[in-house]
Amino acid sequence: MHTKTIKQLSALLHAKQVSATELTQHYLQRAAASDLNAFLHIDPALSLAQAGAADARFAAASAGPLTGIPIAHKDIFVTEGWRSTAGSKMLANYVSPFNATVVERFGQAGMVTLGKLNCDEFAMGSSNQNSAFGAVLNPWDKLAVPGGSSGGSAAAIAARIAPAATATDTGGSIRQPASFCGVTGIKPTYGRVSRFGMIAFASSLDQGGPMAQTAEDCAMLLGEMVGFDERDSTSLTAAQGNVREDFTRDLAEPLAGLRIGVPKEYFGEGLASDVEAAVRAALEQFVKLGATLVDISLPKTSQSIPVYYIIAPAEASSNLSRFDGVRYGHRASEYKDLADMYKKSRAEGFGREVQRRIMVGTYVLCHGYYDAYYLKAQKIRRLIADDFQAALASCDVIMGPVAPTVAWDLGEKTDDPVSAYLADIYTLSTSLAGLPGMSIPCGFGQGDKNGQRPVGLQIIGNYFAEAKLLGIAHQYQQVTDWHTRAPAGV
Ligand code: GLN
16 A cells, blocks of 8 residues: 555546545555654654544545645645644644644645654754754665765655655755655755745755655645745745646656756766766656756856855754744743843754754854855855756756765764765755756665665756656656665565
8 A cells, every 4th residue: 555656546446446534544554554764753653633634535525635644744844734834843842823824725635644744843854863863764775875964855755655745955855855765755846835924044045845756746735735824924926927737737748859958067086986877767768758868057056066165054044043942942941131041042952953953054154254154155145046048048958966975874974964064065056046847766875884875866947947856756756666676674
């Protein structure tokens, strides 16, 4: 049952061969039996109540394609009922009085919330080791990280503990964990998916998106996620083109004539040979499907690292100022006065990486450094976006690796945050430009040691090109089986 895609499960539900309640019970059992630490909060009674409501919709013949399908949410989306922690001790006991828009929309479609998924604290990280609630294990190799920050989401899909998951991407956190765990994920154009109720990290970059086994499943999920939301001031409007659309519409589109841009900066020094081999083989597969490869250049790729690691911490330092121990979240139990209460609550509630980013963020924003760092970074950000537009004049989409290596070992890079930042090189610029990007499984590498670790292919498109990306990914998944592979024992 759990190896089936959303599309297949939906057919079973509509044929009444399985009920939403049975399906939910099945996945709840899998979640309870898992040792990956992918889930932070499960509440079977709440999930089963939603499953019962979904079954009532089937009985009343008012079920849609996603009705009764279980979905687990990254613990960055707030949920009524389940705790919402953002992977932080700061919010360890926080229960939101409202649902995030994304959670609300999936609920309206009749999907069943399975629980909340582990992630790096406030989505800061690329290995899920920054969670206050412990690391998530990569189901392919339990010595490896699952990627991050949406490591729980990717691990849950890979281990078939959930058929669908939400995730968020600020600088790669949908694409990189999808790549490390061999699942499919898409980060939409910035502003298409509401950030209302998505606990903020860097507001000008944060974007929600789905993860699942296949591009077709992601298309079904994304259809429920996009659209203007008046409660999010950065939400793109319908007039700007942000309308609900059928993202499955291009799935059958043949790829003959497709021009794939291959950026030379994504294949340079630092790219591991096993990742390169898998990505190049995928490109060859696209050529067999009728596409042509075009050499392109994204000259500011390496600058995306300093630019991102100035802008994202700057925004984070501002967003996280709300956690002061006064209104909600962790409050120190002993303090001398108000200032001491703020200091102790924040020192105790935030983990090391979050504290580091708050310090970097306040530094680059302070008077005297603002022009030298923050303003400069904003200017280069624009140039990075311009580079993509120049490149996309000669190709339809851009393809390359998601990360320079396969998943690294648990414990590696923890004492050296900069080495983890450097590994974001291929994902950050897409986020800085606000473009849509996805990762699809395209093979395996060996890592340094034992065990097979998945490799993802990144596909980047122009603004609003989500349907095109999903169609291209689907065509690839029709002729390859990487996305159907599951870790041993699943
Ligand atoms: N790895 C990046 C960071 O640590 C991206 C995280 C994300 O996309 N949320 O900031």
